[in-house]
Amino acid sequence: MHDDMQAMRVFEMDRCLKDGQFPCRWVPDMGYGYGYPQFIFYSPLPYYVMEGFHLVGLSFLDSVKAGFAVSFVFSGLAMFLLGRSLWGEWGGLVSALFYVYAPYRASDAFSRGAVGEFWALVFLPFIFWAILELVKKAKTKYLIFLSLSYAGLLLTHNITTIAFTPLAVAWGIFLLWYYRKWNLLPRLILAGIWGIGMAAFFILPVIFERNYVHVETMVMGYFNYLAHFVSLKQLFFSPFWGFGSSELGSYDDLSFAIGLLHWLFAGLAFLLSFLYRKKEKIFGFVAFLFLAFLGTCFMSHQKSIAIWNILPFLAYFQFPWRFLGVATFAASALCGAIIALTPKSKGELAFLMVLGVIFFNGFYFNPSKWYDITDQQKFSGELWEKQLTISIFDYLPKSAEFPPDSKAPDVPELIEGKGEIIEYQKGSDWQRGIVEVEKKASLRFPLYYFPGFKVWVGGKQTAIDYKNKLGLITIDVPPGKHEVYVKLKRTWPRVVGDVVSILSFTVLPGILIYERKNKKNS
16 A cells, blocks of 8 residues: 555554554554654544454454455445435445445545545445435434534545535535524534544644644645646546555556546436436435535545635645545445436346446456564564654654654663663653663653653753754753653643543433433433
């Protein structure tokens, strides 16, 4: 995979949780051994899931594979729920299989290895389905499901959340208008706020602490969005399949195809629903999804550049073709509408459509190469060195002017004065040791400074200096033998975020109990 860092992130998550750091925010080995605020800024939910597989006995590498496999299954189930609500059982089955076998899904899994984006596609149909059922039936259980689904998306992939949220809002407004149930608007707003509350432990630090890390490299050079628009041929007509990278122009060694059957059936569904709009009452749903499909395809094409220039935050998408995830969602959902518009032989037609999409797209879902490798090999030698430095400039603390060119030492360095390190230990977000100095000395920890770090010498908090090229935590130590201890503490965004998330999740069982009692009494 392009993102050959997933197993390493699970490895670091494992170190966090076994060290009692929850939620995991600072990882100890990345950043060339100086530590890294990985999960303060990078969406953590898929890694908690994969860590769950590791805790029950799978290797780190197999846990990553299991994470991808489970995402395939849950995304299919989620789309089936949405498709069934819109088009019936057979329509739901068609939408689900088209969603699972979409070419872009294969690119995400077997070429890019984009865990966050791949998992985000689980939550898109869940969110649409929960909004639909909440508006139709006004039951609290759908409000809860919507909140959980939106929280899941927020915790899974920032960029997909930004791309999809306006569409979800539009879907809610459309359904309130369609069913004439504007009285349910407060419930939809409450569900969104509740979902944000559940994810607050991650969202608030991302918003308020992003100025503490280098993010400028994420929109420079290769990652400038201007180089990564796709052509109409690539979207609709190109049969090309590759495992390479996205390049300037239409010479990419990576497929950005929506899928021939996907866009053909999506267009056919729109045409048929328009022709039979008086007989079949699904034209509004089809039209909404078709416009969503066209809009997201447009955002991946260079003709949308005026929008990208007006909205500067879109630069952090890096690749305009990321909108193809939402386009795939809309096109797959539309394919099931063909069944709803078929008066007879629904099962037979569904079988043929499913067989067709598997036949045409199934061969995409294979890795380019197989490697016979174990965790021990992955996390040792040259491969381990590579994992320590991978994506080292993404979210590098601003205390560091540039990344290090060599691995962090195992123990602190005495840069002034005389003394020795008698013993030393490193945890996930802490370091502790005994140091003995003859006269006042300066001690430099193998640890980047980041807001929240505190240092104690002999049990007393001491001042931190990090004005050095790598931004490493440095302290003055008086003569004598002392215990030194450095620990990452919670800043106000982390504290507030944690409290809000705890309160948001605490409300959940109370509401469930209340609903169950009401159901028994009714």
